[in-house]
Amino acid sequence: MSAVDTLFSGLRQQGEKAFIPFITAGDPNLKATSELLSALVAQGSHLCEIGIPYSDPIADGPVIQASYTRVLNSGIGLDEIFQMLKETAPSLNAPVVTMVSHAIIHRRGLANYVSAAKESHVAGLIVPDLPVEESADLAAVCKAEDISLIQLITPNTPADRVQRIIDATTGFIYYVSVVGITGERQTLPEEIIESVQSVRDKTDLPICIGFGISTPEHVRLLAPVADGIIVGSAIVRRYASSESISPRQDAGLDTETVRKVGEYVKTLTHALATC
Amino acid sequence: MKPSSTVPDTAGRFGDFGGRYVPETLTPALDQLAAEYQEACGDAEFKQTLDSLLNHYVGRPSPLYHATRLSSHCGGAQIYLKREDLNHTGAHKINNTLGQALLTRRMGKTRVIAETGAGQHGVATATACAHFGLPCVVYMGEEDIRRQAPNVYSMKLLGAEVRGVDSGSRTLRDAINEAMRDWMASVKDTHYILGSVVGPHPFPMIVRDFQSVIGKETIIQSQAQTGNLPDVVVACVGGGSNAAGMFFPFIEHPEVELVGIEAGGRSEDPGEHASPLTYGQPGVLHGSYSYVMQDGDGQTCDVHSISAGLDYPGVGPEHSYWKATGRVRYDCCRDQDALKGFDSLAKTEGILAAIETSHAIWAAMQIARERPADQKVVVCLSGRGDKDTAEIARLRGEVAGQ
Numbered sequence: 001m002s003a004v005d006t007l008f009s010g011l012r013q014q015g016e017k018a019f020i021p022f023i024t025a026g027d028p029n030l031k032a033t034s035e036l037l038s039a040l041v042a043q044g045s046h047l048c049e050i051g052i053p054y055s056d057p058i059a060d061g062p063v064i065q066a067s068y069t070r071v072l073n074s075g076i077g078l079d080e081i082f083q084m085l086k087e088t089a090p091s092l093n094a095p096v097v098t099m100v101s102h103a104i105i106h107r108r109g110l111a112n113y114v115s116a117a118k119e120s121h122v123a124g125l126i127v128p129d130l131p132v133e134e135s136a137d138l139a140a141v142c143k144a145e146d147i148s149l150i151q152l153i154t155p156n157t158p159a160d161r162v163q164r165i166i167d168a169t170t171g172f173i174y175y176v177s178v179v180g181i182t183g184e185r186q187t188l189p190e191e192i193i194e195s196v197q198s199v200r201d202k203t204d205l206p207i208c209i210g211f212g213i214s215t216p217e218h219v220r221l222l223a224p225v226a227d228g229i230i231v232g233s234a235i236v237r238r239y240a241s242s243e244s245i246s247p248r249q250d251a252g253l254d255t256e257t258v259r260k261v262g263e264y265v266k267t268l269t270h271a272l273a274t275c
Numbered sequence: 276m277k278p279s280s281t282v283p284d285t286a287g288r289f290g291d292f293g294g295r296y297v298p299e300t301l302t303p304a305l306d307q308l309a310a311e312y313q314e315a316c317g318d319a320e321f322k323q324t325l326d327s328l329l330n331h332y333v334g335r336p337s338p339l340y341h342a343t344r345l346s347s348h349c350g351g352a353q354i355y356l357k358r359e360d361l362n363h364t365g366a367h368k369i370n371n372t373l374g375q376a377l378l379t380r381r382m383g384k385t386r387v388i389a390e391t392g393a394g395q396h397g398v399a400t401a402t403a404c405a406h407f408g409l410p411c412v413v414y415m416g417e418e419d420i421r422r423q424a425p426n427v428y429s430m431k432l433l434g435a436e437v438r439g440v441d442s443g444s445r446t447l448r449d450a451i452n453e454a455m456r457d458w459m460a461s462v463k464d465t466h467y468i469l470g471s472v473v474g475p476h477p478f479p480m481i482v483r484d485f486q487s488v489i490g491k492e493t494i495i496q497s498q499a500q501t502g503n504l505p506d507v508v509v510a511c512v513g514g515g516s517n518a519a520g521m522f523f524p525f526i527e528h529p530e531v532e533l534v535g536i537e538a539g540g541r542s543e544d545p546g547e548h549a550s551p552l553t554y555g556q557p558g559v560l561h562g563s564y565s566y567v568m569q570d571g572d573g574q575t576c577d578v579h580s581i582s583a584g585l586d587y588p589g590v591g592p593e594h595s596y597w598k599a600t601g602r603v604r605y606d607c608c609r610d611q612d613a614l615k616g617f618d619s620l621a622k623t624e625g626i627l628a629a630i631e632t633s634h635a636i637w638a639a640m641q642i643a644r645e646r647p648a649d650q651k652v653v654v655c656l657s658g659r660g661d662k663d664t665a666e667i668a669r670l671r672g673e674v675a676g677q
């Protein structure tokens with residue numbers, strides 16, 4: 001069992017759902033990421049998703065793209081990110097999973113990447129550009145290291161593929177709420193509850209819903225069918241617009257921004273806990 | 276390893292290369308495209324419609340022209356030019372866009388998107404869409420909009436919407452990213468007409484097949500005009516579509532030497548060229564596993580070329596396969612040499628070649644010089660150079676002003 005499995009079996013026993021914030025590693029600097037992670041967990045997050053910056057993220061909207069670009073321009077590399085996670089993750093009271101392009105994993109070598117992730121206390125991988133057909137090799141490596149390989153299902157995934165994806169998934173199913181890229185949406189598709197339910201009928205794996213989610217109303221709408229709610233762009237936007245961000249890696253974030261992000265996340269974790 | 280022309284397999288693999296590394300959202304559309312294409316291949320009417328368009332609308336077959344003055348200028352082998360520049364819209368790109376527009380119709384999709392570098396693929400897509408009455412959006416990097424301005428205006432005149440892309444290096448790679456993102460949200464009713472043999476399966480196969488008309492005609496024309504096949508065939512390689520279309524029918528004629536020419540830019544230093552087959556290593560970019568310019572973390576590197584159409588850090592997976600099997604030799608040509616190729620062809624033959632093509636011209640001239648007069652070198656003259664005259668003038672102006 002990876003730390004992701006342990007988390008969800010505990011939450012289920014208590015009848016609770018997971019709140020999962022997404023932030024970009026190293027944006028605006030490494031210390032800021034570490035501070036944000038602590039603040040996010042302090043406000044009731046259960047699991048943290050860390051985006052590993054990539055130069056050509058085709059599944060991402062403008063907010064996360066810009067965030068990745070900032071980090072790459074500041075010269076932060078994978079080794080520094082892993083080092084930061086190694087120092088930060090053990091004291092977080094929540095498992096960390098990374099969203100990472102297969103381009104990066106491939107370049108490092110599957111086994112090398114996964115063992116470096118493991119050493120940095122990463123509990124799971126989400127690889128948005130690795131469809132189930134191409135995932136067998138990475139799945140084998142993750143299994144050996146007891147790291148979850150979280151696969152994505154989208155509203156347009158045909159029924160026969162849904163089962164194949166379920167069979168190849170460990171940790172949880174990432175249900176993508178919209179046909180499209182990351183970024184905040186005013187409204188979510190009407191069919192979403194039904195679509196998630198149809199996946200639920202096929203598996204006991206936890207199902208977490210992400211893409212487009214930003215308001216307590218969204219959270220309340222989705223909570224009944226979800227084991228977890230993932231929020232990315234709405235959080236990234238809040239710390240990205242901080243005036244006093246510094247790319248110095250030990251600069252951290254100003255307390256006002258950390259407080260603002262924490263307060264926002266609290267409205268979401270509160271909505272999740274009270275429905 | 277002996278190269279095969281029965282690649283790719285059903286997973287889109289050319290040996291180790293190719294495959295499909297895309298978000299789940301795009302997978303159903305790629306499956307649909309592969310299935311539709313397979314069906315179309317068995318449909319005589321589809322083939323007839325496409326052939327008829329290629330003959331009467333594009334003006335195929337394009338000539339195979341014996342460039343006698345260029346040949347004697349070089350003083351060696353005979354140089355022949357496969358005149359894709361004489362196609363409607365002035366480049367090989369139209370061979371692919373008409374085929375994919377027909378597939379768009381078959382799939383019942385009602386909107387088309389495309390990326391473009393030099394603007395030739397954008398113009399060819401806008402043209403095919405005008406012909407079939409399909410709305411068309413073309414993504415183009417802001418840097419390319421600047422250096423290929425004539426094509427931008429043509430696209431607009433043809434009714435397409437050109438969307439500037441100002442992320443990253445503001446060139447072809449970023450235009451592909453943006454087109455992919457559009458497709459992520461519009462995939463239900465939109466087809467993405469990818470312009471080269473790159474991207475996720477089945478694009479590298481489909482684009483190669485539509486472009487193979489180049490090599491097939493060359494074989495027939497060479498036999499008719501000279502009695503046998505050429506000794507060497509040369510083509511420029513950006514994503515690699517004109518080269519793949521030219522080379523593919525020759526793969527199983529091992530006596531014919533095949534040479535692909537990448538953009539050598541200013542030097543061999545990182546960031547100064549766009550030659551992944553020459554200086555890069557295998558990695559993942561834009562949905563496919565192939566040679567690419569990447570750093571040690573897997574981040575795509577910035578590249579440089581004088582030509583917008585070759586200014587791309589990746590290359591089609593079948594070229595990586597041909598490199599690995601040794602069937603095709605890859606080399607590169609520097610910016611300044613491409614300009615020399617451009618000038619030589621203009622002055623000896625009265626043909627303005629695209630600056631992309633000029634890379635292959637220069638390389639073919641060097642090859643011809645080293646060979647006896649009874650050998651034949653065919654160059655794929657992939658496009659005409661009208662789009663480049665203003666940019667060449669600007670570059671020369673800078674040099675002259677120093």
Ligand SMILES: Cc1ncc(COP(=O)(O)O)c(C=O)c1O
Nearest residue numbers: 395471513514515516517584658
């Ligand atoms: C005339 C011409 N030749 C070559 C290319 C390079 O593309 P490919 O390598 O796919 O043939 C382009 C691309 O824009 C082009 O316009």
